[in-house]
Structure formats: structure tokens, C-alpha cells
Amino acid sequence: MSGSNAAHDRLAVGEREDVPSRAENLEAGKRLAEIVRTTLGPNGLDKMLITDDGTVAITNDGASILERMTLSHPAATLVLEVAQGQDTTVGDGTTTAVVLAGGLLDEAESLLERGVSPAKITEGYHLAVSRAVETLSELTVSVDLENDERLRDIASTTVTGKWDESGTAFVADRAVKAVRAIERDGRVGFERLTRKTIPGGSFYDSAVIDGLVIDMGTSSTDVVSPEGALPNRYRDATVALIDEALSIDTPQGVGRVDLESYEEYERLREYERDVYEEYVDTVVGVGADVVFCQQAIDDPVRYRLAEEGVLAVERTQRDELHRLARATGGKPVPVGSLTRATTGTAASVERRSLGPTDVTVVSGLEELGQVSAVFRGGTQHVADETKRVLDTCFYALKLAVEDEAVVPGAGAIEVALARELRSFAAGRDGTEQLAVEAFADVLETVPRTLAETSGIRPTDALLELRTAHHDGNHTAGLDLETGSVVDAADQGVLEPLYVKRQALACAGEAASMIVRIDDAVPMATQVEDAGHDHDHDHGPGGLVRSTEGYPWAVGHSMGH
Known part of the structure; x- marks a missing residue:
């Protein structure tokens, strides 16, 4: 399942007996990225997702779309797995990772047509990721993370586009309150946070409750x-x-007791x-x-x-x-x-009702700091989506507090990295420099998409951003309300360093994996050989080793 049934069909291999070519692999990865790209940006419209069993979900969250996808094309599945790794590792940046991966595949297709070898493309992508990650650490901005207002800025940046201004402020406030409650000496312990979804109320009924909430209705x-x-x-x-x-x-198997x-x-x-x-x-x-x-x-x-x-x-x-x-x-x-x-x-043990659900709230010792985040909504789906977005906030705040490093958002960091990569590519002699330059172009997909989804002319916006960065303002980003270039750090548009670093690495890895694939080899479970006894291990050349699902790898046994 994908953003539409038609999109799902385009990514399916179905019952084909042949295997996808490199061009088909590139196209599948690009189309997956395009489906997710439409969710990026503050004014992205909601998508209706229809699963194979007819279940309908409404979301504008890229990670939510990816989670519900059922793909049969191997290349698209690889991109999906890498994106899910991003979500598992840092809890945010999944949409960015997939969009960047799709752009890198698009650029790789053009480079292949120009005669650049797959090896040089992947080498260039690797160099670009290494240089970008190294540069990221030099572009961090200093903020006082003891200031709750700064933490609310980070949380608001994470959920921009999910709700209106008041909803975003509400979510950010609740996320900061929860993280502050479970923070100890600069470390955020999620083991002290319990998350519950309870339908039957308003989104604004969501709350952070001191203590442990035990749902008596769902267990x-x-x-x-x-x-x-x-x-x-x-x-x-x-x-x-x-x-x-x-x-x-009572004794097991005894039906009665005779007295x-x-x-x-x-x-x-x-x-x-x-x-x-x-x-x-x-x-x-x-x-x-x-x-x-x-x-x-x-x-x-x-x-x-x-x-x-x-x-x-x-x-x-x-x-x-x-x-x-x-x-x-x-x-x-x-x-x-x-x-x-x-x-x-316990300071208190209280039985109460939250909407239609009976709960018991145990408020324990203050120094142990157990808290519960209760996500509400008119339906279970709304409550689940609220939980998903707040979980993203929790991860972003945890990374910001523990790493004490953030970078400017609003497209600022991508334009700064693109500028650095173009300068870096100019110092290379081989054709891999073309791949580095392509990586720089792809990074600018993020501010371009932000502009498009906000009703801003992307070409003009990108030119203004480049000019600002050329003048030395590496925190210059887009104000998505006015379309003007502003200082993203001063405006409180901040993102954790680790999320950006991981998104770059995941995108580069996904694109490189697919570009390197020359062909897919169907794995044989046994070798048809008349007169050969198959009840013992194969000798040299037998297909006896699992490749862990990677279609381009052929397992083999080693001769003695």
C-alpha cells in the first residue's frame, strides 16, 4: 500500500519471472521518494492511505506513510528499509532521508547516461557524505538548552506542518514538559516515560501526567x-x-475432588x-x-x-x-x-476516568520521576497520529539535550552544505567530482520543496538563499509565511545535529546500494543434477550459503 493504490501498482513486481534492471531499480526508488516527498513542508496536505484490507488512514507524516507501505519491488524495499533504520535510530528525519535518496537516484541516472561508471558515482556519494558530515559539526549554532523556550523551538520545528500554529505550540509545550520531567543530569531516560493513547476526546485533551497511568480498559x-x-x-x-x-x-488435570x-x-x-x-x-x-x-x-x-x-x-x-x-x-x-x-x-493512587476509559494513576516518588503522556483524539487513529508526532518530538529533544548540538533549519543547513560540497568537488580531478556536485544539487531539494509546498517560487527562493550564504550568513533560511530569507537560528527554527547527520548517511547508503546493483540473481534452493545425492553438503561451487535476502549477492561454499 502507498499514497494511492495506483502508486502501489507502479512499485510492484507482481508475478514477473524476469528480474528488474538497473534502470527499473532506479525508477522504483525515485517513485517511492516522490510519494513521500509530497508530505514534506509546512503546508503539505493530508494524504488518504488505503491499505490492501481496505483500512483508511489520514496522515501528512512521511514516516506514517512508509510504515503502512507494502512493497514488492526489491529496490523500493531497500530504500524503505534504510528509511526505517533512520526512524528506529533517531526517531526523525525519515522523510528527508527518503527524499534525498530519491534525488540521488535521479542524479545517478543522469550520470550513468553521461558515461560515469557506477563505481565512480558511489565513490563520489561516499566522499560527499563524509565531507557533509564533517562540515555539519562546524555549522552548529550555540543555544541555551536549559532554556525551555529554546526546547520548544526545537519541538515546534519538528512538528511544523502537522497542525496549525496553536496546535504546534500545544504539542511543543507538552513534549518539553515530558522531557524535562524525565531528564537527569543531561540524560533523558525514556524508561521513565509511559505513553498511552485514549480515544474519545479532543486532541487538546492530551496531557502529561505526573506518575504512571494504567489503562484499565485495554488490558x-x-x-x-x-x-x-x-x-x-x-x-x-x-x-x-x-x-x-x-x-x-488447583491440581492440573483434576476435574473434581471426592470427599x-x-x-x-x-x-x-x-x-x-x-x-x-x-x-x-x-x-x-x-x-x-x-x-x-x-x-x-x-x-x-x-x-x-x-x-x-x-x-x-x-x-x-x-x-x-x-x-x-x-x-x-x-x-x-x-x-x-x-x-x-x-x-x-506513592504520593497518591487515584482511580479516575479519561473520556470513556477508566485508569489508575500512581504518582510515585518525585526523585524517581515517572511520568505518563496521554494522547487523546476523537478516534483511535487521531490518538495514534498524535502519539506518533509527539514521539518524534521526544526523540528530537532527547538528541538536542544529550548532544547539546543543533543546526539551523528552514533549508539553511542544506544550502550551506551544498555550497561547501561544490567547493570540495572543484578540488577533485576524477569523474567522482560530478557525483559530489550532484549530491550538492540534491541537498537543495529540501529548501526547494519547502518553497513549493508553501506557495513560494522555488527558483527565486533558492537564488536568494544562495546569495545570503555567499555573503557569509550560513544560518540564512526561508520564512515560509512571507517567503523572505531570515536568520533561521534567530527565528528559533532549529534541528538536532544528529538527525541531519543520520539522514545524510542513510540517503547516501540507500542510493549507493541501488546504483551498485548490476543485476538481480534469483536464488536457487537446490541444484538439479541427475544422479547426484542431495542428502549431503555440496562441494565447491554449490549454493549453500544464505545471502540474508540481498538479491545481488550469491552465496557459495569455499573449497578446501
Whole structure:
């Protein structure tokens, strides 16, 4: 699936028996990039995505489109995998990486027609990436990352084009609040951040909540204390975390128990009462106000705990049990090992409703800093898209805070790098200089696309940017509202250095992989050879080694 069913058909190989040529590989990669390119820019319109099963999604996020694509063309799949690597590594810059890769493939096609060899093209691309990455570190701008306003600038730059001005400001504010809450000594620990999507409300109902939010509606987790018997909120609560069931084990495969007398029945009942009382006495004995149990809690236990004023929560998911341990300082243990030393402390444990969903919010120790980001929306899809964009903000802020390095956005950094690469290419003697120059041209695709999608004449905008950079202003970028050239750093249009560096590397790698492919060789699973015994290992020349899915590589065995 892609931006349209027709686009998907163009990228599909289908049932062809032949394999794609180099020209077809280049074309597939270019078309994939063009589909994603249409999402780049602050005023990009939403796209309707229709999957093979008929599911409809609305998005203007390039990463969202890539995630939902189902491709059968091997070259397009390679570009997609590299882009997904960008998303996994840094959480942002996926659209830029794919657009740059598509531009590099387009330039490679022209260079091949001019007689430049694939080896020289890939060499030039490698030189360009190395030079660009080296130059990037020299083009960083100094900002005070202790200033929340600067962090909001970075977050706003990341989500520009996803919402209007007020929506962008709202998202940036929530992202900064969450990252500040989980930052410790310049490091951002995502293990202290829980993210939940809850439909049935406005996008503006999204919130960052101090503490751990446990969604009682989408998991088996359930408050099992009798309705109305206990308060909805506990303050300064002692929390017990039990990593087993508060129930009586039954023999496996036994359908019934035969009792020969009433006395035996009474002894069985007495045994059950003793076990249940032991459970309750243990929990109450450590001073617990709330108990979270990883498995089931039998009815007699839950009612006795309620009588003692203890809130009982059963079937808490294991990952949430460990988050509770981080939030409260407690330790998940079997009930027999429960002591005061293994209990945790929560500032409050509160049952509340968020839209149609019941949740339990555990606000733990302030020094542990567990927070939850709750993403809201009228539908599950809207809530999911909100989560996706805020996740991008979280990653961008993490990189900016930890690396303490940002570069100007609004096309400024791409024009500065293009200028440097053209100067670098002029000092080369071989035909690889043509590939370096082509890389510089492709970098300017970013400001050109920004101008196009904002209703600005791209040629005029690019000429003005080049003039500003020629005059020594390497932070000159486009004001996408007015179309004028401004100082991007002064305007707060900032991006993490690492995102740009990774996008350049991913784009160069994807393009080089496809340019190097001369042909694809279908892999044989066995060799048809009359009279040969196939039940033992092949000798020299047999196809016995996996190539891990790369179509241009042929596995072979080594002769002795």
C-alpha cells in the first residue's frame, strides 16, 4: 500500500519471472521518494492511505506513510528499509532521508547516461557524505538548552506542518514538559516515560501526567475491590507489588475432588480459609494501602482486603508491574517474600476516568520521576497520529539535550552544505567530482520543496538563499509565511545535529546500494543434477550459503 493504490501498482513486481534492471531499480526508488516527498513542508496536505484490507488512514507524516507501505519491488524495499533504520535510530528525519535518496537516484541516472561508471558515482556519494558530515559539526549554532523556550523551538520545528500554529505550540509545550520531567543530569531516560493513547476526546485533551497511568480498559488489569467500599484516591500510599496469584493452586488435570465425609469437607474449607487469611495478614502486615497483583486474586481475598481498607488490583501486566517498581521504589516479589522493605511509596493512587476509559494513576516518588503522556483524539487513529508526532518530538529533544548540538533549519543547513560540497568537488580531478556536485544539487531539494509546498517560487527562493550564504550568513533560511530569507537560528527554527547527520548517511547508503546493483540473481534452493545425492553438503561451487535476502549477492561454499 502507498499514497494511492495506483502508486502501489507502479512499485510492484507482481508475478514477473524476469528480474528488474538497473534502470527499473532506479525508477522504483525515485517513485517511492516522490510519494513521500509530497508530505514534506509546512503546508503539505493530508494524504488518504488505503491499505490492501481496505483500512483508511489520514496522515501528512512521511514516516506514517512508509510504515503502512507494502512493497514488492526489491529496490523500493531497500530504500524503505534504510528509511526505517533512520526512524528506529533517531526517531526523525525519515522523510528527508527518503527524499534525498530519491534525488540521488535521479542524479545517478543522469550520470550513468553521461558515461560515469557506477563505481565512480558511489565513490563520489561516499566522499560527499563524509565531507557533509564533517562540515555539519562546524555549522552548529550555540543555544541555551536549559532554556525551555529554546526546547520548544526545537519541538515546534519538528512538528511544523502537522497542525496549525496553536496546535504546534500545544504539542511543543507538552513534549518539553515530558522531557524535562524525565531528564537527569543531561540524560533523558525514556524508561521513565509511559505513553498511552485514549480515544474519545479532543486532541487538546492530551496531557502529561505526573506518575504512571494504567489503562484499565485495554488490558486485563482490573480493580477488584467491591464497588463503593473504598475511596477513589489514596494519599501517601504504601504499595505492595506481588508477582504471583493470590489464589489457591488447583491440581492440573483434576476435574473434581471426592470427599467421603463432612469432616473432610470442613477440613478443606478450613485449609482454604487459612491460606486466604495468610495472604491478607501478609499484605496488611506490611502496611499496604494498595496491592498490585500480577495474576488473579480470589474473591475471599479481595473482600477481606477491602474490609482492611486495602485497594486490590489484579492481573497487572508484567511491564506495568516493573514500571510501578520504578515509580514507587517497590520490588515485585511472591507473597511469601513480601516485607516492608519490598513495598513502595506513592504520593497518591487515584482511580479516575479519561473520556470513556477508566485508569489508575500512581504518582510515585518525585526523585524517581515517572511520568505518563496521554494522547487523546476523537478516534483511535487521531490518538495514534498524535502519539506518533509527539514521539518524534521526544526523540528530537532527547538528541538536542544529550548532544547539546543543533543546526539551523528552514533549508539553511542544506544550502550551506551544498555550497561547501561544490567547493570540495572543484578540488577533485576524477569523474567522482560530478557525483559530489550532484549530491550538492540534491541537498537543495529540501529548501526547494519547502518553497513549493508553501506557495513560494522555488527558483527565486533558492537564488536568494544562495546569495545570503555567499555573503557569509550560513544560518540564512526561508520564512515560509512571507517567503523572505531570515536568520533561521534567530527565528528559533532549529534541528538536532544528529538527525541531519543520520539522514545524510542513510540517503547516501540507500542510493549507493541501488546504483551498485548490476543485476538481480534469483536464488536457487537446490541444484538439479541427475544422479547426484542431495542428502549431503555440496562441494565447491554449490549454493549453500544464505545471502540474508540481498538479491545481488550469491552465496557459495569455499573449497578446501
